[in-house]
Amino acid sequence: xxxxxxxxxxxxCKSGTSVKIECRSLDFQATTMFWYRxxxxxxxxxxxxxxxxxxxxxxxxxEKDKFLINHASLTLxxxxxxxxxxxxxxxxxCSAPDRGSGNTIYFGEGSWLTVV
Amino acid sequence: xxxxxxxxxxxxxxxxxxxxxxxxxxxSGTDYIHWYRQLPSQGPEYVIHGLTSNVxxxxxxxxxxxxRKSSTLIxxxxxxxxxxxxxxxxxxxxxxxxxxxxxxxxxxxxxx
Numbered sequence: 001x002x003x004x005x006x007x008x009x010x011x012x013c014k015s016g017t018s019v020k021i022e023c024r025s026l027d028f029q030a031t032t033m034f035w036y037r038x039x040x041x042x043x044x045x046x047x048x049x050x051x052x053x054x055x056x057x058x059x060x061x062x063e064k065d066k067f068l069i070n071h072a073s074l075t076l077x078x079x080x081x082x083x084x085x086x087x088x089x090x091x092x093x094c095s096a097p098d099r100g101s102g103n104t105i106y107f108g109e110g111s112w113l114t115v116v
Numbered sequence: 117x118x119x120x121x122x123x124x125x126x127x128x129x130x131x132x133x134x135x136x137x138x139x140x141x142x143x144s145g146t147d148y149i150h151w152y153r154q155l156p157s158q159g160p161e162y163v164i165h166g167l168t169s170n171v172x173x174x175x176x177x178x179x180x181x182x183x184r185k186s187s188t189l190i191x192x193x194x195x196x197x198x199x200x201x202x203x204x205x206x207x208x209x210x211x212x213x214x215x216x217x218x219x220x221x222x223x224x225x226x227x228x
Contacts, residue, residue, distance in 0.1 A: 001162055034215045044218040093159045105216055107159035
């Protein structure tokens, strides 16, 4: 299947700082990417839909000024957690549909964020 | 989006077949049935999907009821590496912008 890669896989940052997570589609182009958050023992929750060349669409309750999304190219979307706090510590996962396989959605490996 | 219902957990013995059920009584005619699985500390992995007919691939088989109100993911020979949370998800057709909405899934435990 198609490959989606995230970086970093794990990051620890201090409270009040910002951290950027990258999501890349390695062998296909993606005009749309999705960002999810997952707390321990819970299911994935969609945060936002990233659109290449335009603004992201955020789910209800997700602060767009805190979770900045930039989809600068057809293979890269970034999520920046600004002014991070310990409650932002979570597993962040991106995904993208691959048109070459009938828009099947493929997921990245996930990024663990710990805010101390 | 239409909802799916799965058992919270299931157990299987290694090297035996596993049948993971999913109910989706409110499925619409354009909804595809997708299955993903998530191993600990990893992103979900695509397993299989179908619309009406049963589907087979190298990972699993998907059996879809004639009325499409339920489906079953079949792992023909469970291994310890199949231990994961399995998600049954309905995804409407309509292009790449339709995201996946995850339920709570089924935690599969494979016993050696």
